Amino acid sequence: MASExxxxxxxxxRETAQQKVKAAQAAWNTKNPDLVQYAYTPDSVWRNRDTFLQGREQIVAFLRQKWAKEGEYRLRKELFAFGGDKIAVQFWYEWKDGEGQWWRTYGLEDWTFAANGLMRKRQMSGNDVKIGDGERWFVDGVDVDAVEIGEAHW
Structure with missing residues (x-):
């Protein structure tokens, strides 16, 4: 079992908030729910769009379903704001559905942490936009952190 x-x-x-954001990005890009769960308290509460979860068991089940649906998933997270035990993140990820349609998800998260550095609350809001293969940002071999994301891309 991972450390508590x-x-x-x-x-x-700013530096430690940025470290948390990029550690989360790296963990989620593994698409390994058994690894990702240990960033959260055992009783962590989540709102992911219209889904409400509590505890690592529900988080793992949710992530397994998510990544089974969202093929070729690649994520980028950026620090938006921070203060005390809270961090706000903006994110973008791309994925392909079972019919071969590419999507980009745009969203925001707010995170609240326990004193031990584990996330005790995560709230996510996101929107999915259909994209063509030629519109993808996070193609094979591209460092997601090297992609320039700005208002021109919205």
């Missing part, structure tokens, strides 16, 4: 703490710990500085 995950540095850096709150209260966050």
């Amino acid at each position: 703490s995950k540095p850096p710990f709150p209260p966050f500085t």
Whole structure:
């Protein structure tokens, strides 16, 4: 079992908040729910769009379903704001459905952490937009952090 703490710990500085964001990005890009779950407290509560979850068991089941549906998933997270034990994140990810249609999901998350550095609350709002293969940002071999994302892409 993973450690029951995950540095850096709150209260966050810009540097430590950025570390949390990029660690989350790296973990989610593994698409391994058994690994990802250990960033959250055992009783963590989530709102993911219209789905409400509590606890690691529900988080793992949700992520398994998510990544079974969202093929070739690639995610980018960026720090939006932080303070005390909270971090706000903007994100973009691309994925392909079972019929071969590409999608880009745009969204925001707000995170609240326990003193041990594990996330105790996660709220996510996102929107899915159909894209063509030629509109993809996160193609094979591209570092998601190197993609320039700006208002011109919205």
